[in-house]
Amino acid sequence: MTSHNIVKEEEIRQFAVRLVGLSEGSSTGLSRYARSLYQELTLQEVTVGVTDFKTPSIPPFVGKLGFDSAKFFSTFPVALPDAVGNTVTHLTTQNHASAVAFKKVKRLVVTVHDLITLCYNHYPEFTTHLKYYDKFFNRLAAYGLKKARMLIAVSEYTRQDIIRLLSYPSDRIKVVYEGVDRQNFRVKEVPTNFYQRYNLREDIPYLLNVGSEDPRKNIRRLLAAFAKVSAEFPTVRLLKVGAAEFRHERQYLLDEAKLLGISDKVVFFDRVSDTDLAYFYNIATAFIFPSLYEGFGLPALEAMSCGTPVICSNAASLPEVVGDAALLFSPTDTLEMATLIKRVLSEPDLQKHLRRLSIEQAALFNWEKTAIETAKIYRQVVELEKEASMKRKPSVC
Template structure:
């Protein structure tokens, strides 16, 4: 069977859905020797190439039969072409006949025939529309609803996300299944003093600090986290490092630091590459992630995999992912967040329990498991036995 995959996010996005797509497709190609695969992606323009193309060589070495279909445009232009202008150019025109098309990034292109599978990572734009740019909410509502209606199978990032899909998009329950993400094996407790010392030097890290990770946007709830931090007595308060680049509607986040006088206590690191993130997780006293809503929630899982105590929200997918291996708080209540911070900072016994429980919980979420489940789902959709 011929299976084509929308690989745009994998070559244009370093984290988030880009990382999800690279890891999931890697494991799928390693496991499935029965079907033939085509990766369709916008490779960029002259002087503006896609930034994450190098790993394709590794995929071709692993699967010499893998076919690549690069397009001479950017991911933005491709989205405009298919989703905003809704140009009815079928995907078969670009990659030939396919038996199944898989999109790991919310939307589907026009397609004449064959099966369709799409991943919907979350419905934040419907659950928390105030946390998104209105034009983007309007676009996603239309494009994601159309993709879900056309798909033979929708993959949800968690059971929490699945319930949101059923509620908001009104799909039959049998067409929506949970496919959990994994955590890369290099997220682990490090016993490498030289490597840790180099990360500490590179980022001028204090001896003890808290870490939060993610794109800076309203859903990450950083203003309430800063408010909680500001209420802790200075005798126990720790510096908070924010690893992640600005996304959208982020000005309130920066203004809150100024308004609360936390310039000494909050540092914005910008985007941090994976090889340094492992060190940051290991060096942090705790990972704090009081997000308002997640379809899965990768940073808490990465922190737990590294053996670092985690504080996260008691809503949406977070309890489902972390289980009993993290400290849960009410993300809408700064007092609840502050009490959680205080407990993690002061209670060494609690931190020891979470350090032991985190890696064990994280081992439940592997990309090999996700790839195998996706392979079996493809076989089911294609009617293979």
């Protein structure tokens, strides 16, 4: 019997849980979190089910106005089915809290990955893409979060944001780090057909970035830094993996790369499978993550799990996640970013050192630990609900 199982049997009782917002078809970090948590909770013998949101009926003419109601209401749901019995309800992302803004849900737990869009007044430079209806539903979600019995923050940085921006009681916020799928994201041989499929070569160095073109991802400065690197290392290519969710920003980046004279050295890939994503990490000489804000920073952890040297910004939660296993730079200093990249490209011993540290750091984050700590929170919520129920009962003289 493992130590984890001893903890589970002594501290976690069987109870029913429903995970809400599990999207099997999505490849985003949020859906990966929900799927991985579901799978591991099941392995930990927690009785867990999945609940979908009810999609509101939208008049057909609305779609002709350019409003994607299906996508919008999957992000900001408005109708949550009632729970059965003493079930714990776990919303797996903060956006889904819009569904409980006007609904009382007992034993409610919400995972908060970040508060960027929920508190756009505090982060105006990151949320210029938000429309008026986005802001309205963000406010609903923020209101819904305050109705949760407990919140799970994926980092201490996010926990402090919740306290600072939502004034939520600190004793009801627990930090539970995300895990990394080490079965897929690991050091492994890259097949030749992978290179052929993406028109890549095996004999040149690649730098890699994974994520969207969200302004907070700081890709504009990455291009500026890469232009400096390319001047000294002309064979290096920058690979940008991630769906173009911000079309205007993607076009700006394409135009900027052309102005910098590096458009033939920067390659954009949209959605790729998790299997291929692991191969992208494995072929990279370094993973560059210049974000201005991250609630956790899962791509950096996935890169580390693949033994890829990580160079990332010294901002938000990233130092907390990468520890001493990455090279850090100020996210607004393109010269410092370029200098670190050139250093890794030119020093094989440093690459080897960072690979070893990366694998060790990534090993600290695993889904089994995440599931066990999450299940403990479920039990706490059940106990808190019992205590509150007892207090509501009238005393008998």
